[in-house]
Every structure is written in structure tokens, then in C-alpha cells.
Amino acid sequence: MKPLAALTCANVILAVVMTFSMQSFTLPLWPMVIAWAGFFHLGGSDHPPTALAAVLAHAVFGVFAGWLAALAILFNPTALPGTVWVPLVVGAAVGVMSLASGWPRLAVLPVCVYGFAANWAYLDVPGRFDPAVLTALRADNVIVALPLALLIGGLFGWANAKLIAQLSAPAARPLP
Template identity: 35%
Template sequence: MKPINAITLSGFTLTAIAIYVLGYFPFIPAWPIFITWACFFHMDGGINKNQAFFATLRHICLGAFASWMSALAVMNNPFSGAIADQLWAPVLIAAAIALLMRLSTVIQFSVTPAIIYGYALIWAFLSVPGLFDQEILLSLTFKNAIIAIVFSVLLGACAGYMNAMMVNFLCNLKLRKLP
């Protein structure tokens, strides 16, 4: 099968299965799965699926963890006053993003966009009303952003890996012509 056909068929099939199965687990956010799945291929998952799997997890989970820590720090502003209250979150988040970007000098964290995807995933999750709460952020439930997002990221990396395997299988499949 031609690669474009294999990619199309496997993408369609696995996406349909993922969306169907996720319907039974509404506490698992779907969008981080698909963002991670796409990131897997951005990390050369179609060429080296093993390397891409671990690189994707390493980058996105670093960003997610930094974001989760930032959220906890935002809630525990050590400064008082109107200006300090308004500046604390923007300055803290900007510093965290700058530090994450600086990590691009370390080969294991050289794909800055993937790290920022992880950072953004946590804040997107926390934008759901009621979830930006310290008690929830420290709980061992799927309402905790770090638990829900990291679990979804793991599922997304697995989906990317399965997608790469399926594409490889379909491209190497030899079909016999019927007499």
C-alpha cells in the first residue's frame, strides 16, 4: 500500500476507535491524546518510533510538570499588594517558559515546542471551572491536572506508536491479485 493511503487508513481507523472508547471514560481528556499523537510524528515517529515515543513523553511531561508547579506557585503568591497580585502570575509563568526554552540547549530537551505543548495542556485543563484549586491539584484523582494530562499524554504516545506500527504494516503488506 502506498504510504499516503496507509497513513490515511490507519489515522482514520485509530481515531475512530480512540474517540469511541474515550466516550466510555469522560474523565480522560481527549485533546491531550491527539496533541501528543501529533507530537509523536513531529518527533520522527514515522522513522524511529521507539525514540519518538520516549522523546515525546520526556518533552511533554516536562512541560506539564513545570506548568503544574507554576499553577501551585501562582496560588501561593508570597507577595501582597494590588500590583504584586496582578504581576505574580504573568511574571512567574514567563520565567517558567523562559527556563523551559533555555533547556533547548540540553539535547534531551531540544524540541522546545513539544515542551510548551505540555505546559499549555495543563493550563487548558485548569481553565475548566472548579479545577484551578490547590486541594484538587494535590489530590490523587483525575481532576488533578497532572494526573489527567500525563495519563492522556501516555495514551497519545501509545496511539502514535500504534499508528506508526500500523502504517509500517500496511506499507509492507503484499496483496495478491485475484485470478
């Protein structure tokens, strides 16, 4: 199969499988898609194990930074109003992620930001941006749900790379 056809078929097949299977699970679908894309952003076609480890390190770091920022926002220890406090906290979190990008293990800042953004998208669902949820070990806590979703998404990326390679490989010719 030609490379573009293999890519298209693999993407469609796995997108259907992911979307269908997520109807039965409570994990968030879109962070999985983010990790899947991040897998390829970090070279998953060429080095799948390295890309999977890298997408998890980067995106989970972003989720962790977002979770800490959410806690800081909820437990504002200052007298600053939210209109001032929230931008300062988000700016500090972005600053920490930016500084961390100087470390080779977190050098691809956009993938850290993908995790940070996924954190806030997840917390935008009513009931999740709550101190009781964010400080308990429970399935709807962003720090519990997103790393698992990111892992599954990264594994879908790996499966995608394998399927593309399989579909685009020349057909084996029978021996004479």
C-alpha cells in the first residue's frame, strides 16, 4: 500500500477503535489523542520506545504543573483577588515549564504545554475543579486520570506507527 493510503487507513482504523472503546471506559478521550499526536511529534515513527517515554515525561509534567497551579488557585494564600492571582499562578506554571525545558528530558516545551492544556480542559468539566476532588486519590482527579489516559494515547500512537509500517511494507513475494 502506498504510504499515504497506509497512513490514512491506520489512522481511521485506530481512531474508530479508540473512540468505540472509550464509550465503555471513564478515561478522557481527548488527552489520549493529544498523547497520540505527541508521540509522533517526538519521533514515534522512528523510535517508538523513546517517543513513548518522552511523551509521558513531557505531557505528565505538564499535567502535574497544571494540577499544582489548580491547587494554588483554589487555596489562594494571598489577599490578591482571583483576577490577579490566577494569571500570576498560570504565568508561574508556564515559567516553571519553560525553565524545565532546559533539561534534556523535558526539552520539547510544546508537549509539556499539551499536558498543561489537557489538564485545564479536563478541569473545565463541572465538579472536577474542586478541592475535594483534586486532593483525593480518586479516578476523577486529574492527576490520576490524565497520566493513565496519556499512557493509553501514547500506546495508540505506537500501534499507529506499527500499523502504518505494516500496511506500507511491500507485499512478500512467494518464492519460485
